[in-house]
Amino acid sequence: MSNRKPYVRPMNRTWWSKHPFYRFYMLREATVLPLILFTLFMLCGLASLVKGPVAWLEWQHFMQNPLVIAINIVALAGSLFHAATFFSMMPQVMPIKVAGKKVEPKMIITAQWGAVAVISLIVLVLV
Incomplete structure (x- = not known):
């Protein structure tokens, strides 16, 4: 040692x-x-x-x-x-594939922000 x-x-x-x-x-x-x-x-x-x-x-x-x-x-x-x-x-x-093709990253990001906007609008309407 x-x-x-x-x-x-x-x-x-x-x-x-x-x-x-x-x-x-x-x-x-x-x-x-x-x-x-x-x-x-x-x-x-x-x-x-x-x-x-x-x-x-x-x-x-x-x-x-x-x-x-x-x-x-x-x-x-x-x-x-x-x-x-x-x-x-x-x-x-x-990565998300639809019909065997990879979905564009920009489309995924836009869809996520769209979901945030829709959920925010629903919450605003309810409140």
């Missing part, structure tokens, strides 16, 4: 910031942070709805805070960014 120590390459905490691919990946993964806050706000709203009209009005007043509105806008932007990157990866991850 040798007494030599194996070489361990030093790795600092910001190793990912030196490569554009990893920066993009970290940005994409960071979109979950404002979404967590948005989800917590909605859960608090659900709890206040159960507690009664006074709690519901207090929650509505809380949601009108400019900081909460800013967090919700950032969460919306983050979810749209996450969706866009996911939709762009979809044709590569799961």
Whole structure:
């Protein structure tokens, strides 16, 4: 057995910031942070709805805070960014064939955004 120590390459905490691919990946993964806050706000709203009209009005007043509105806008932007990157990866991850021919990636991405638009319109009509 040798007494030599194996070489361990030093790795600092910001190793990912030196490569554009990893920066993009970290940005994409960071979109979950404002979404967590948005989800917590909605859960608090659900709890206040159960507690009664006074709690519901207090929650509505809380949601009108400019900081909460800013967090919700950032969460919306983050979810749209996450969706866009996911939709762009979809044709590569799961190629779709119709009648033995590969469907164009642009068509798959457009169909996904179309589904998002239709579902959003349905939700808007219901609300």
